[in-house]
Amino acid sequence: MVSTKRKIMKGAVRKMGEQQGRVNNSCRAASREPVNTSQTASSICDREVNSTNSDHSSIIPIGNKVCEPEEFLVPALPEIACVERGYITPQQVYNLLNAEEGQPALYDPYYILILDCRSAERWVLRRYKESHVVTARAAVTVIHPDLGCLISCIELQKYSIILLYAEEGCSPVGSVKAKADSPDLHRCFFQLSALGMDPIILLGGFSAFSALYPFLCTPRMVLLEPERHTLTIYPSEILEGALYQGSASHASDYRIIKNLHITHVVNATANCPEAFPNMLRYLRLRLTDDSQQDLVEALPLASRFINAALRTEPAGRVLVHCSMGRSRSSALTLAFLMEHRHWSLLHALRWLKERRACTAPNVNFLRQLLTYEEQLFGSRLTSLDDIRR
Structure with a gap:
């Protein structure tokens, strides 16, 4: 008899095959910026990507919020593409294999x-x-x-x-x-x-x-x-041909970087160094996966770095990683999906988990993401109970 775990896996695959989310065909399409600061997202990212030694381990929050938006984002839903029953897309197979x-x-x-x-x-x-x-x-x-x-x-x-x-x-x-x-x-x-x-x-x-x-x-x-056990396991593909999330081992594997055509990396680890500083552009955020870590500035920095990379000509490809690719990297990826896809935390988390099942930001990060959602949209769209079910 098939185990409960295998039944759950089969059910998830059936659902994934019937209803596949997709992203905008062009990752370079302009997206509305939700905040108006003295430095634009482009200037922040230009500053970061031009220095491989950027280090935000000692970020000091400014007040209780990152900034005060002049206007709030309008929530959007991930676009759904119909896939014939019984079929699964190449991108879904890629994520299943990895x-x-x-x-x-x-x-x-x-x-x-x-x-x-x-x-x-x-x-x-x-x-x-x-x-x-x-x-x-x-x-x-x-x-x-x-x-x-x-x-x-x-x-x-x-x-x-x-x-x-x-x-x-x-x-x-x-x-x-x-x-x-x-x-x-x-x-x-x-x-x-x-x-x-x-x-x-x-x-x-x-x-x-x-x-x-x-x-x-x-x-x-x-x-x-x-x-x-000799196979190379690749990071999860979050946005097709654009955004990937994985572990520190993924970020240090030259074969993976080359095959996925990675150009930018968000390193969310406390101690892992940049593996290819002369080849890739890095944003270094020295974060720890605990109940004390403050993400007040890390979330918008990572979000805008990713967005700027995807909007370059030609479009870049970004790998977001922490040690295991579960908690810190997930929090940063979710912030990007919320800010630049205009998805609620709930919809962003569902999207991410469908593509990387081991996604598991800690409770401290979830609470800060809820606050970030409120800053972006002007109201709380998701509850902690919603995302912990």
């Missing part, structure tokens, strides 16, 4: 079963051998066109997620076009469904995923747990 909870989820052999359904013909398996999504198996080794399922139903039930992909395609599951476009995937999907499984399909197929994330495609067959 999910962390204690340790990377991908290290668990039963976390996700990925089936490459580009063809059931064995002679066409050369495409699988040339390149496939990391940890994927050729579908013919699991669902044979004549013999049916080669893995017992009990074994299949151990997997939290079963993901299928063809070469391309996005037609509704079960439609004539879907069957014509990807007959092998179509057959696998309904065979697994008949066995009581709940498979999901990669929207756009391998071609869409490999175009965005070639570094998560490989000719290697990676199945066993020791092999999985």
Whole structure:
């Protein structure tokens, strides 16, 4: 029987596949600034990014508030893009592959079963051998066109997620076009469904995923747990191709920085140094993850630094990190989403948790974010009870 944890995971994936939030296609679009200070957001960020030694460990609050806005922001809701039932986007798959909870989820052999359904013909398996999504198996080794399922139903039930992909395609599951476009995937999907499984399909197929994330495609067959421990785990993608959140280890891995084309980094740790000061632009905020840490100036500084980076020409890519990528970095990411996407703390937190499930800002940070929400919007839109459920 599938464990409660795995049922929760399957439910979350179903919800994620049915309703996918999306961001504005252009991260460089102008956003309204909620405050009017003697220094604009651009001047603050210019000052920060031009000095890799910027250090705000000794921030002194000015009064009880960061500043007094001349006009408050108008709350907005994250835009929702409809995704056909049974499908999941490449960006969602990226975050599933890089999910962390204690340790990377991908290290668990039963976390996700990925089936490459580009063809059931064995002679066409050369495409699988040339390149496939990391940890994927050729579908013919699991669902044979004549013999049916080669893995017992009990074994299949151990997997939290079963993901299928063809070469391309996005037609509704079960439609004539879907069957014509990807007959092998179509057959696998309904065979697994008949066995009581709940498979999901990669929207756009391998071609869409490999175009965005070639570094998560490989000719290697990676199945066993020791092999999985050799995989590079990437930070979570919060805004597509723009904003990422992760740990100090992510920020010090050159392969990750290069593959994600990171240009700017917000370092929210107390002791971890900048790994690539001559290559990247940094905002250093020496924060501790405790009940005494004051974020009164750190929140707007990080928010405006991120916004300025995303609005550069060409648009930058930002990594926000703390030690584990859970509390301090989450607080700073949430501040940006509130100030520059005009989302309430509740909506921003839901968005973030859908993309980085281990998000967990401490209670002290949540209370300060509630105060920040009130400063931005002129009233409290979220309660502590709302976000602690």
